[in-house]
Amino acid sequence: MQALDIRPCTLDPRSETLRAEVRAFLSETLRDLPAAERARNWNGVDESFSRKLGARDWLGMTWPRRYGGHERSALERYVVLEELLAAGAPVNAHWIAERQSGPLLIRFSPDNLAPRICPGIARGETYIAIGMSEPDVGSDLAAVRTRADKVAGGWRVNGQKIWTTGAQRAQHMVTLLRTCPRDETNRHAGLSQFLVDLSAPGITIRPILNMLGEHDYNEVFLEDVFVPDHDVIGQLGDGWKQVGAELALERSGPERYLSSTQLYLEMLEVADPHDARQTVSLGRVAARYAALRQMSLGIAGMLARGESPAIAATLVKDQGSVLEQSMPDLAHELFGGLRTSGSPLDQTLHYITQTAPSFSLRGGTREILRGIIARGLGLR
Structure with missing residues (x-):
């Protein structure tokens, strides 16, 4: 059995000074935000708020300046995220783009896509959806069937993506596509990532309403959508490797x-x-x-040192979901469950009770994550 070493990490004085600045900004900016809206946490959407964060240089914080970033530390970014989440700030408009799409483009398309796309993300103006999941595929991303066929000057894309968060407001979709026929001897071969313009002809976006009747997710249909060669992310055939790097950011x-x-x-x-x-x-x-925060801070420290937090991040995501999903049951046990008073507790409990089932699905199902952890620890 291999050991998993998540070393303790202590925030420096600069990060704590930043925390006070962020906390004061949020206290003023969100002072009238009701409990029902704060309960949405990072699922809440307010594009004007995203632009305000961009104006404060709190998006793209760790990125190089050539991509619109501010070259600050991973720990400073962690402090900003903590305060946003603790305040229930409506950050979902920019969340995916800033968390994972920008870093993906900077790493794998540093001279092409990153200079074009990342400055808009850092300003809180450019939003990106993730086109990974497909119908009948579930968590087996290696089985994706949406195809990209080579044509003059680019690629012709046909297929369907599902559970695509925020596609209704995003300008682009990072999309996992099959560019070569499936090889059963190497199921991860022949996959590539493309940055698809969601305003392109041939794209249809249909809403999927959640248990609350809200529009978070989407189906995205691609019918003979043309994607130019310069919108291929990284190298053809490297899609599986890139998805792995992206999911590590999503879970950390x-x-x-x-x-x-x-x-x-x-x-x-x-x-x-x-x-x-x-x-x-x-x-x-x-x-x-407190225990999860120490583990999560340790992952931030790993990122600051340039290490890969993939397995550690998966562990925190798994155990974090267990804690998150236990909260409505605890509230029912201690305070008698849902009532009709409309108090902040009732409003919050109403929302979390209905959305909590998704916590163990997004970012990878619990069963898949535990298989990844077991493999990473040498247990299978």
Whole structure:
């Protein structure tokens, strides 16, 4: 069995100074944001808020300046993310683009796509969707069937993507495509990534409503969509390697254990300090948060040192989802479940109860993640 070493990481004074600045900004900017909106956490959308973050240089923080970035540390970025999540800020418009698409383009298309696309992401103006999942494929991304066939000057794309978050507002979609016939001896070969312009002819976006009747996800249909050669990301055939790097970024942030934070804060607000059961139960949650935060900070430290956090990030994502999904049950147990008073606790509990099932699906299902962890630790 291999060891997993997540070393403790301490934030420097510069990061803590930044925390105070971000906290003051959020206190002022979000002072009228109701509990029902804060409960959405990083699923909340406000494009004007994304642009405000860009104007404060809090997007693309670690990127080189040539890509619109600000060359700050991974730990400083971590502090900004923590404060945004703790405040329930509406960050979803830019979230995917800033978290994973920008770094993907900088790494694999540094001279072509990154200079064109990343400055807009850093300003909070450019949004990107991820076209990985397909119908009947589930978590087996190696089985994708959406094809890109070579034509003069580019590629002709046909197929369908599903569960595509934010495609209704994004300008582009990072899309995993099959560029060579499937090879059963090497299922990961023949896959490539393209940056698809979502305004191109032949694209149809249809909403998928969640349990709350809200429009977060989409089906994206691609029918004879032309993608020019200069919109291929990285090298043809390297799609699987690039997807792995992208998913590591998707699973490494504090959002993977802080999605239910607002519900916990509302429980603390109404808890009776003389009720031993409430005190013990909420204290145990605080201890779990503290442990996950130390692990998540350790991953931020790994990123700051240029190390790969793939397995460690997968572990935090898995255990973070367990904590997040336990929060509605705890609220029902301690405070009697959903009522009709419309209090901040009720509003928050109503939202989290219905959205919590998705926490163990997004970013990789629990079963797939645990298989990845077992393999990374040498257990299978």
